[in-house]
Amino acid sequence: MNETKDPRTGQRFALAFALTLAILAVEVVGGLVANSLALLSDAGHVVTDVFALGLGWFAVRQAARPANASKTWGYHRAGIVVAFVNALTLLAITVIIIVEAITRLQHPATVQPLVMGASALFGIGMNLVIARFLGTPHAHAHDDHAGHDHKHELDLNTRAALLHVLGDVGASVSVILAAILIALTHAAILDAVISCAIALVVGFGAWRVGRDAVNLLLEGVPKGLTTEGIKQELRDIQGVYEVHDLHVWGITDTQRALTCHAVIDDIPINASAPLLDRINHMLRDRYGIAHTTVQFERRTTRGPASLPCACSVDCDCVGTVIEKRAVGHHA
Template sequence: MHAHAPAEHLDQSIAGRFKYAIFLTGATLVAELAGGLWTNSLALLSDAAHVFLDLFALLLSLGAIKLASYPVSDTRTFGWHRMEVFASFINGATVFVIAAIICYEAFGRMVNPEEVKSLPMMIIAAVGLAMNLFAAGALHGHSHDDLNVRSAFLHMIGDAAASVGVIIGGIIMYFSNWYLLDAVISVGIGFVIFWGSWRVVRESVHILLEGVPKGMSVHEVSETIREVEGVQEVHHVNIWTICSHIIALSGHIVVPCGVKDEHGGMLRRIEEKLFERFHISHTTLQLETERCSTEGAKQFRHRPRAASLAHAHAHPHHHPHGGTCSHGHHHH
């Protein structure tokens, strides 16, 4: 269990950075919301909606670290990890609606452009941009260690780009009084939000439907297991995601008769291979002797005890994402 200490320390460090980024992003949201209403700038309000999407993503990421520390129970054997995915889905769906409202408003303004206080609009967008960059800077250090931090960092960069768009629009409107541009920028940011929220909804639904993780194929994983010495056949392979950083696998592995003593070592080699290549940290493997493939599955079904079940978790110190996953042990 000594391997937990550095993982916990990393989690605390990441949580600290997230809190700092959440504070700055929250301040940006309030400033852009109030500023958008005051300056009558729909572009600033749509940027605020974009910031809201990111603030929620940051809160989710911080929540995921907290939820991962909650103990599992008899009724929730995976703990509360799935809450992160569920909240992602609700967030994506909500912001999708907000983006639709922004685009509707913007098309109305294209027909009847309204005057915008372009100078204050620029200043507020510039303040928002500065806060974005500070928040992104805080997260950058950990963006290689943790998937959650990486996605939050990329959100911040997207936000900064939207703020730059608003500032450029403000400068043009200040000199030309071409207020139609405010609506055009809003539509642009609206479409960026549509794309972001659609991706969040699509990914969370895929996880909730127990889909195979992105960029991974059952065939490729099965081939990797077959590379291990002693494995004759692999079937009934299921791969799914529990939350953004826990991937689970279950499968049946056919091995030769009479090598019972080597089962433990074989399972360990399979686990290590799966973890190194695919970051699959939670494996349940059922070993079957070759009898079931030669004598037929029908006969084997009447003799379920011929298979030995092995359940294994990756060791905590293997984990690449700083201990925010279930830490387990081997028992064969």
């Protein structure tokens, strides 16, 4: 694998985890003192932040572990599982907040806007510091991302954690606005209204992260790619007559893999190396696919076809070539 681990990522998660614990303590105490559902809802979200950042920190440490005989891709997917769990917890919190807010709409409670606003302001300051640390893209080897849009350099695990943090900033801003309006109008019902709004925004973001994580766990086609589009690009390469049995998936959201069969002329095995080179470079440069296995099927009209399997790993142009025969396989 060509991706370079950045040890600072784990340090950022550790710092974010510690600061989030401080935010949680302040908002829980402030929410209880102010009797504010909006602030307690934000604190509930912070609980999931603690969970998310703790698991995220764990996932970063796991991803840094080297591949072995039983985990040939290493532990990169630990972050995908964590992102999925984070999304589920956020969706659960969303439902709880909305149910409680509906109760408050029917039975408004008195709140203390000054305590409510001050606690939320503290949360904003700390969350902005956390977002600054988490939002710095990780380091990687440039050739592993060729053809990949660099605005997506944050991995899914970090994106999920950053979503938690930015969701808290938005929620805290809403809490401060609600506190100001309640202080001016004495309309305590605004506390419940803001709670519902916070929950819906957070729930929508959780749905998106969960959807991306599920697609990766099910080894779906990466976002922005189509199998037909890739097949056509391969057919356009001189010397490739047909492509079939193509599979493309994400190992993580920043690493992609592909396998396929390509029908080529009946040429000596060694003569197919330049064609394999062109295929691998196109897949890497055009689609950011750096892990490829291409099996060549020789185009022939003489009985069963001989199928040399040209396999390349990590876009290494000197592939491993294996000669084998397919019984009853015709062009």
